[in-house]
Amino acid sequence: MxxxxxxxxxxxxxxxxxxxxxxxxxxxxxxxxxxxxxxxxxxxxxxxxxxxxxxxxxxxxxxxxxxxxxxxxxxxxxxxxxxxxxxxxxxxxxxxxxxxxxxxxxxxxxxxxxxxxxxxxxxxxxxxxxxxxxxxxxxxRPKEGSVANLKEREIEFIQHACTEKTYREIADIMCLSPKTIEGYRDVLFDKLNLRNRTGLVIYAIKNKIFKP
Amino acid sequence: MxxxxxxxxxxxxxxxxxxxxxxxxxxxxxxxxxxxxxxxxxxxxxxxxxxxxxxxxxxxxxxxxxxxxxxxxxxxxxxxxxxxxxxxxxxxxxxxxxxxxxxxxxxxxxxxxxxxxxxxxxxxxxxxxxxxxxxxxxxxRPKEGSVANLKEREIEFIQHACTEKTYREIADIMCLSPKTIEGYRDVLFDKLNLRNRTGLVIYAIKNKIFKP
DNA sequence: TAAATAAAGGGGGTAAACCCCTATTCCTCT
DNA sequence: AGAGGAATAGGGGTTTACCCCCTTTATTTA
Missing domain, CATH: 3.40.50.2300 (Response regulator)
Structure with missing residues (x-):
């Protein structure tokens, strides 16, 4: 059988x-x-x-x-x-x-x-x-810098940040203030130990948050 | 046989x-x-x-x-x-x-x-x-926007641009002036029809110029 | 019930990126 | 020999990103 x-x-x-x-x-x-x-x-x-x-x-x-x-x-x-x-x-x-x-x-x-x-x-x-x-x-228990530590809205922001849009444009799309978007960015840079947006893009692609 | x-x-x-x-x-x-x-x-x-x-x-x-x-x-x-x-x-x-x-x-x-x-x-x-x-x-005869149209130095610059380095830091590494680096960036944005550095990073990864 | 946290947003300032134009030197092509 | 292109670099200005601090409201937790 x-x-x-x-x-x-x-x-x-x-x-x-x-x-x-x-x-x-x-x-x-x-x-x-x-x-x-x-x-x-x-x-x-x-x-x-x-x-x-x-x-x-x-x-x-x-x-x-x-x-x-x-x-x-x-x-x-x-x-x-x-x-x-x-x-x-x-x-x-x-x-x-x-x-x-x-x-x-x-x-x-x-x-x-x-x-x-x-x-x-x-x-x-x-x-x-x-x-x-x-x-x-x-x-x-996700470790520091892990994708599992990210909120759904943060992931949504990251996906937009992996495009050529400005923060102002992303704010419009997410129905938030540009200042709030900057807040998101600052929190993510801290959580993921990143220096700038380019670092965020690379992180997102490595961790399959964004697929080019 | x-x-x-x-x-x-x-x-x-x-x-x-x-x-x-x-x-x-x-x-x-x-x-x-x-x-x-x-x-x-x-x-x-x-x-x-x-x-x-x-x-x-x-x-x-x-x-x-x-x-x-x-x-x-x-x-x-x-x-x-x-x-x-x-x-x-x-x-x-x-x-x-x-x-x-x-x-x-x-x-x-x-x-x-x-x-x-x-x-x-x-x-x-x-x-x-x-x-x-x-x-x-x-x-x-590489078409517009093709990787084959890029010079060796341009590719070198792109690889650095896919990191968290500033243009000043990249200039130091490539032994060029920051103004020259900006010139490279402008030419690439034009050649590849890109709007900013984030777009360049995405292009580079898509085309295997940079591997995260 | 009160404290702590999350989510959203503001001010002010500096640094970096972007944009457009011009210039010089060296090399290649006609 | 001269024109054109490549590579490198400068000036000046605007826009965007980054950095650090603070505030309010709603929700969650002790």
Whole structure:
């Protein structure tokens, strides 16, 4: 009796390569491959070919891994999602786990580790490496300079600050006074130990608050 | 008679997956896998196990795909490098081809296309998709706003501008007058149709002139 | 209930960035 | 030989960003 798996990755070669690898595992068979989340959800619509596990990339066009995982958790809660991505930043990992992923693997794992992860997810419902566990613990008490310390409005301001807009323009958009915007800036410079707006932009991109 | 291939990629799972895929092609066999350029060059040192083709990723630690390809071209010119990467920006592709790669595939190709590319590289010495050919043609006459239009000193300035340094500090480092730095800035704003320094930073990151 | 914190906003001043124009020297091209 | 372009640099002015301090109102916490 083999467990069924579906691979979702926008890079066709990676889907085919990883699919071939998993299909070679004794206890697993790959049903089909998908290029993005939308394609997967389309496959699920006829309520056929629903796998036990989905190997999910994160960065995909149309419907990304986070959105897709959240959708599956709501509509197909028995399907277990195992994230498999190159992205290693905390924010992405936490978003993926919050969306409902049962585990998160980076693509630098070995073939044997992938097999173990698949089995663990089937048998115990989840698989968390040491790395992921540490990130989870850290998210309980975010350290200084962490994105987790930022308020929603601060993040909104930062996203605007990563554009060519002046503070006056940003104030208009956020329905605040320019003086309030300056206050936001000052608080952020202090929280994140930054010197100026350029530093803020670099920080935002590094931490995926803004995507150029 | 099978042609020999080596896969170089820092993501172990991808190496193993793609290696398995290629090993299944009739005319090819995978000798071994490497995690980075340094490991590959180490394998070549004893002049054994030198393959016909190397499937090379670009972003790798210690010795990246560009550096490694340039090294192979000089010391092992009979070895054909076929780039295989997620990176799709022109600058990276052109750097890889200039370093001596015989072809550049994105990871969204199909398994069959990879096989065809490998065969073409063996038989004709190179394999260039339509996409790559267009990038090469465009590099002959770079369009407005293109990175190819930038002088070496301008790029150097941009890299400094992507830090928290003031123009005075950048001037000191580049041994120029602050007024000259302002001149650089003005020319760049004009060339790239930008409004301010924040715009320049975003442009630089998008075009891989600066990596956060 | 009172104190502390959060959210928003103000004053005043300095530093830096931006904008537009001009100039000199050296190198390249016709 | 002379014209044109590249690289570097200056003047002067305006706009924007930064810095530090203070205030009010609403919400949260002890």
């Amino acid at each position: 083999k467990y069924s798996v579906v691979v979702v990755d926008d890079h066709m070669l990676l889907s085919q390569a990883i699919g071939g690898l998993v299909d070679a595992f004794d206890q697993f068979e790959v049903l089909y491959l998908c290029k993005n989340g939308q394609e997967l959800i389309q496959q699920f619509k006829n309520n056929k070919n629903i796998p036990d596990v989905v190997l999910m990339d994160v960065n995909m066009p149309i419907l990304n891994g986070i959105e897709t995982t959240a959708h599956l958790k709501e509509h197909f809660p028995d399907v277990k999602v195992l994230a498999l991505s190159i992205e290693e930043d905390e924010m992405t990992i936490l978003k993926m786990l919050r969306a409902g992923a049962k585990g998160y693997l980076m693509k630098d794992v070995k073939k044997a580790e992938l097999q173990e992860a698949l089995l663990e997810v089937i048998e115990n419902g989840y698989f968390h490496t040491n790395t992921i566990a540490k990130i989870l613990v850290d998210s309980l | 099978k042609y020999s291939v080596v896969v170089v990629d820092d993501h172990m799972l991808l190496s193993q997956a793609i290696g398995g895929l290629v090993d299944a092609f009739d005319q090819f066999e995978v000798l071994y896998l490497c995690k980075n350029g340094q490991e590959l060059i180490q394998q070549f040192k004893n002049n054994k196990n030198i393959p016909d083709v190397v499937l090379m990723d670009v972003n790798m630690p210690i010795l990246n795909g560009i550096e490694t390809t340039a090294h192979l071209k000089e010391h092992f010119p009979d070895v054909k490098v076929l780039a295989l990467s997620i990176e799709e920006d022109e600058m990276t592709i052109l750097k890889m081809l200039r370093a001596g790669a015989k072809g550049y595939l994105m990871k969204d190709v199909k398994k069959a296309e990879l096989q065809e590319a490998l065969l073409e590289v063996i038989e004709n010495g190179y394999f260039h998709t339509n996409t790559i050919a267009k990038i090469l043609v465009d590099s002959l």
